Amino acid sequence: MTNDELIWRIAGGSGDGIASTSQNFAKALMRSGLHVFTHRHYPSRIRGGHTYTEIRASADPVKSRGDGYNFLLALGDSFARNPQENAYYGNEEIKPLSENLDELREGGVIIYDSGLLDASEIEDFDERVEENNWHVYDLDLRTMAREHGREVMRNTAGVGATCALAGIDTEWIEELMEDAMPEKILEPNLEILHEAYDMVSEDYDVDAHDVKVPEGEHDEEQVLLSGSDAIAYGSLDEGCRFIAGYPMTPWTEVFTIMSQNLPEVGGISEQVEDEIAAAALAIGASHAGVKAMSGSSGGGFALMSEPLGLAEMTETPVVLVEAMRAGPSTGMPTKPEQGDLEHVLYTSQGDSHRVVFAPSGAEEAYRQTRQAFKIAYEYQIPAIVLYDQKNGGELQNIPASVFDEEPNGDLGSVLSEEELAEASHDASGKFNRFQHDVEDGVSPRSIPGQKGGRYLATGNEHMPAGHIAEDPDNRVFQVNRRMQKLEAIRAELDGSDVPNNTHYGPEDADYGLMTFGSQQGTVEEAVDRLNERGHSVKALGVSEMAPFPVDQVSEFLESVDECLVVEMNASAQFRGLTQKEVGRFGEKMSSLLKYNGNPFEPEDITEGFVTSIVEDGELSSHETKFVPAASD
Amino acid sequence: MSAFNAIGENVERDRNEYTPGLEPQPTWCPGCGDFGVLKALKGAAAELGLSPEEMLVTTGIGCSGKLNSYFESYGFHTIHGRSLPIARAAKLANPGLTVVAAGGDGDGYGIGGNHFMHTARENHDFTYIVFNNEIFGLTKGQTSPTSPKGHKSKTQPHGSAKQPLRPLSMSLNSGASYVARTAAVNPNQAKDIIVEAIQHDGFSHVDFLTQCPTWNKDAKQYVPYIDINESEDYDIDITDRKSAADMMFETEDALHEGTVLTGRYYHDADRPSYQQEKQQIGEMPEEPLAERYFDEDYEWERTHDLFLDKHK
Ligand SMILES: Cc1ncc(C[n+]2csc(CCOP(=O)(O)OP(=O)(O)O)c2C)c(N)n1
Ligand code: SF4
Ligand SMILES: [Mg+2]
Numbered sequence: 017m018t019n020d021e022l023i024w025r026i027a028g029g030s031g032d033g034i035a036s037t038s039q040n041f042a043k044a045l046m047r048s049g050l051h052v053f054t055h056r057h058y059p060s061r062i063r064g065g066h067t068y069t070e071i072r073a074s075a076d077p078v079k080s081r082g083d084g085y086n087f088l089l090a091l092g093d094s095f096a097r098n099p100q101e102n103a104y105y106g107n108e109e110i111k112p113l114s115e116n117l118d119e120l121r122e123g124g125v126i127i128y129d130s131g132l133l134d135a136s137e138i139e140d141f142d143e144r145v146e147e148n149n150w151h152v153y154d155l156d157l158r159t160m161a162r163e164h165g166r167e168v169m170r171n172t173a174g175v176g177a178t179c180a181l182a183g184i185d186t187e188w189i190e191e192l193m194e195d196a197m198p199e200k201i202l203e204p205n206l207e208i209l210h211e212a213y214d215m216v217s218e219d220y221d222v223d224a225h226d227v228k229v230p231e232g233e234h235d236e237e238q239v240l241l242s243g244s245d246a247i248a249y250g251s252l253d254e255g256c257r258f259i260a261g262y263p264m265t266p267w268t269e270v271f272t273i274m275s276q277n278l279p280e281v282g283g284i285s286e287q288v289e290d291e292i293a294a295a296a297l298a299i300g301a302s303h304a305g306v307k308a309m310s311g312s313s314g315g316g317f318a319l320m321s322e323p324l325g326l327a328e329m330t331e332t333p334v335v336l337v338e339a340m341r342a343g344p345s346t347g348m349p350t351k352p353e354q355g356d357l358e359h360v361l362y363t364s365q366g367d368s369h370r371v372v373f374a375p376s377g378a379e380e381a382y383r384q385t386r387q388a389f390k391i392a393y394e395y396q397i398p399a400i401v402l403y404d405q406k407n408g409g410e411l412q413n414i415p416a417s418v419f420d421e422e423p424n425g426d427l428g429s430v431l432s433e434e435e436l437a438e439a440s441h442d443a444s445g446k447f448n449r450f451q452h453d454v455e456d457g458v459s460p461r462s463i464p465g466q467k468g469g470r471y472l473a474t475g476n477e478h479m480p481a482g483h484i485a486e487d488p489d490n491r492v493f494q495v496n497r498r499m500q501k502l503e504a505i506r507a508e509l510d511g512s513d514v515p516n517n518t519h520y521g522p523e524d525a526d527y528g529l530m531t532f533g534s535q536q537g538t539v540e541e542a543v544d545r546l547n548e549r550g551h552s553v554k555a556l557g558v559s560e561m562a563p564f565p566v567d568q569v570s571e572f573l574e575s576v577d578e579c580l581v582v583e584m585n586a587s588a589q590f591r592g593l594t595q596k597e598v599g600r601f602g603e604k605m606s607s608l609l610k611y612n613g614n615p616f617e618p619e620d621i622t623e624g625f626v627t628s629i630v631e632d633g634e635l636s637s638h639e640t641k642f643v644p645a646a647s648d
Numbered sequence: 649m650s651a652f653n654a655i656g657e658n659v660e661r662d663r664n665e666y667t668p669g670l671e672p673q674p675t676w677c678p679g680c681g682d683f684g685v686l687k688a689l690k691g692a693a694a695e696l697g698l699s700p701e702e703m704l705v706t707t708g709i710g711c712s713g714k715l716n717s718y719f720e721s722y723g724f725h726t727i728h729g730r731s732l733p734i735a736r737a738a739k740l741a742n743p744g745l746t747v748v749a750a751g752g753d754g755d756g757y758g759i760g761g762n763h764f765m766h767t768a769r770e771n772h773d774f775t776y777i778v779f780n781n782e783i784f785g786l787t788k789g790q791t792s793p794t795s796p797k798g799h800k801s802k803t804q805p806h807g808s809a810k811q812p813l814r815p816l817s818m819s820l821n822s823g824a825s826y827v828a829r830t831a832a833v834n835p836n837q838a839k840d841i842i843v844e845a846i847q848h849d850g851f852s853h854v855d856f857l858t859q860c861p862t863w864n865k866d867a868k869q870y871v872p873y874i875d876i877n878e879s880e881d882y883d884i885d886i887t888d889r890k891s892a893a894d895m896m897f898e899t900e901d902a903l904h905e906g907t908v909l910t911g912r913y914y915h916d917a918d919r920p921s922y923q924q925e926k927q928q929i930g931e932m933p934e935e936p937l938a939e940r941y942f943d944e945d946y947e948w949e950r951t952h953d954l955f956l957d958k959h960k
Contacts, residue, residue, distance in 0.1 A: 047960075239959035249951040257937055258741065260733075281949040282933040282940075284740055284926070289766040293733040296726070300737030303724060304704070304745065305938035308737070326727050419956055423948035427941040433653060444669030444720070463938060464704040464722035464738065465652030465745050472716060474725035475709075483672055484717060484725070 131158025176212030250385030393428025681858025684832025729760030
């Protein structure tokens with residue numbers, strides 16, 4: 017257990033302001049020079065229901081949540097109903113304290129609001145405290161908040177007490193409160209912050225424990241944001257000025273950020289009647305000459321299936337984002353999973369041809385969203401950004417300079433009216449928008465309203481000017497041309513300056529871990545730990561799901577004795593994709609799967625690796641599942 | 649300077665300019681009402697002096713969906729039931745375009761019914777022509793949402809147990825600001841109505857009775873028809889919702905009793921279009937968005953300058 021990091025968990029009822037308090041706290045730590053990573057847990061209910069956010073802060077970069085944590089601020093669930101009656105909701109109020117004890121590390125600190133919570137209601141509480149050498153501070157945060165302002169300011173009191181106990185300078189917190197709060201509530205909050213800080217400093221021995229905030233320094237300015245922020249910003253910087261959507265957790269975040277920012281840049285956001293319409297609108301806007309996007313989560317994306325095929329057939333550029341959550345069907349709306357990989361790769365009838373990126377964290381989400389737009393518009397093909405509730409919602413710090421890039425309003429392979437005048441037309445004057453022999457399979461398009469550009473776009477198979485046709489020769493030409501674009505895209509991706517697939521760990525390692533999307537950071541942390549413990553392991557985090565980086569992945573698999581493929585679903589979809597695409601190494605790849613609604617923690621992976629690969633044993637945990645390689 | 653010089657040319661047009669100079673020739677069956685729509689649309693476009701290249705005709709799937717194969721303009725033959733959302737976005741992206749959406753009764757009132765309701769409600773500024781032949785033509789004669797009760801087909805062997813949908817009433821109640829019914833057998837009225845519909849600022853819905861002699865042999869050819877605005881036997885104030893609603897209800901019932909009523913039913917010239925509403929609240933730019941991508945001097949906004957401060 018390392019104490020060179022602070023992992024602070026704030027727990028309360030959803031609706032208790034946990035999100036904003038934790039965000040400010042994380043930002044304060046970031047400003048103080050630390051690297052931060054937040055993990056949030058929340059139930060589907062809007063109010064009531066126990067929730068927490070965890071902030072991991074360290075002097076070194078952090079890419080994942082930790083294993084367990086070392087500082088608990090339990091506020092009590094003020095929205096719990098019927099706490100006395102033990103009826104439907106049971107005793108919810110105590111849950112922010114009682115439900116968070118299992119993962120608290122030895123020697124950890126607990127602050128709880130004794131104004132709301134009574135620890136004696138928890139079975140064996142004192143014994144557990146003693147056994148684990150926890151340091152418990154029961155503070156009446158509620159009364160403190162009431163005296164100076166309103167009860168909801170309990171959060172601030174808790175933060176003040178945290179600062180005193182963890183050795184955090186309150187200045188960082190004050191600064192943020194000043195930025196974020198209106199005058200009227202700022203004053204009382206500042207008072208509460210100080211009162212709590214002073215009270216704890218005076219009345220308690222704050223050095224009785226060793227859970228302290230580390231010190232750090234950034235060498236350049238940082239920003240704190242989520243994958244959802246990054247996807248939205250990537251879209252805006254690529255000149256996307258049209259979004260259509262229908263709310264669905266967790267995709268709603270991207271939709272919301274876009275809807276709030278688009279008016280400022282003269283763009284349009286449309287909340288429409290369903291996801292079929294949403295995808296169709298994005299296609300319609302793109303057809304008429306605007307960079308456009310839509311998106312959803314699993315169920316809504318299923319409704320986009322037919323429009324997605326239409327975009328492929330009419331070669332209309334469009335970017336769709338898919339925020340995975342645990343399925344099938346409504347599944348677990350607020351829980352992450354990576355079970356929609358095959359869904360986005362293959363949904364819609366016929367031979368699919370589309371581009372799919374699965375970014376890991378915020379920085380990749382920004383870059384790959386931009387690349388998705390570039391490729392979609394250059395190659396006239398739908399591009400999908402696949403992420404999940406985990407990397408969509410986690411906040412992390414990345415350098416502000418990541419965003420210091422040129423914006424791109426280029427509409428891709430489009431002709432101007434001057435170019436159209438010179439372009440190929442059929443005898444009736446229709447523009448040959450779908451020509452057979454063109455470079456990279458890309459036949460440039462015209463935009464309605466342009467002189468000399470009229471053609472028919474249709475989901476039916478069609479001739480060069482768009483006429484519907486079932487002529488076999490033309491059919492083969494058109495299919496080959498559309499598929500040819502994927503080869504050109506593959507070649508372009510292979511030549512990217514910034515690789516999308518990330519190698520990590522010692523190049524000559526004996527064993528490999530492979531993963532995709534949101535689990536990459538956690539896998540990398542597991543690689544560090546395993547190597548520290550004397551194992552020889554490296555990792556490949558793949559983001560390019562389609563077209564698949566066959567050579568790169570083959571090389572990686574070639575270079576290791578065995579590879580454990582880590583993914584958050586029950587049917588090993590990523591391993592299956594890899595096997596299908598590379599066509600060999602089936603005997604080298606086994607799977608570590610997790611699908612209980614919680615993302616992997618680094619120790620899930622180290623343990624899974626050691627037990628299943630090194631020791632050939634049985635996993636003791638029921639949270640993860642090992643699936644052996646084909647020949648085992 | 650505009651990148652879309654087909655828009656607003658305003659020159660004299662001949663209706664033949666909308667006939668493709670080459671194949672494909674229409675493959676509709678002889679006597680099909682769909683020819684009537686094509687003819688009326690050509691006549692209307694010529695009368696309005698529209699350039700084929702400032703028009704975007706979006707269609708769904710069905711015999712009716714072939715309209716833009718036989719009409720010379722920009723076209724988007726979409727998927728079954730989805731011509732409206734595509735049309736909506738194209739019009740928002742470039743309001744200079746003259747957008748006409750079209751499709752069958754199955755396409756628009758069945759599978760695409762949700763889009764119909766919401767497009768009407770939002771009052772998007774374009775015209776929607778529904779080829780209402782009271783049947784699924786392309787898929788060989790199954791009962792459609794507008795087929796009369798008792799209608800027999802291979803999928804309804806004992807006759808439909810369902811009341812037909814009331815397209816005009818549904819349109820009015822959903823919020824369409826121009827609603828008319830015409831018939832293929834009445835080419836002059838049809839052309840005039842399409843001219844008005846295109847000129848109208850807002851969502852204009854034309855329910856177009858198109859006989860299907862191949863699969864709907866029992867159905868009347870929609871003759872004789874009565875123009876409710878001309879006939880002395882009918883009294884309607886098309887600017888009055890209640891009057892319109894009553895006449896629509898009567899018209900829908902009458903059709904299944906053998907009386908074909910047609911004409912203009914509702915016209916609200918004052919209601920702002922969706923585009924105007926959206927511009928009013930600052931959620932849609934005044935300049936067509938599509939122009940921006942062709943403007944080489946446009947300074948594209950950056951996240952780094954606009955949105956990053958709140959994350960620092
Ligand atoms: C999603 C989907 N379902 C079913 C079909 C098959 N289909 C094509 S056209 C059609 C109905 C056509 O009827 P209508 O819309 O009234 O058009 P019409 O042919 O009468 O003009 C159907 C069911 C399809 N193309 N797509
Ligand atoms: S099947 Fe009916 S609707 Fe279709 S083309 Fe023939 S007559 Fe017209
Ligand atoms: Mg029909």
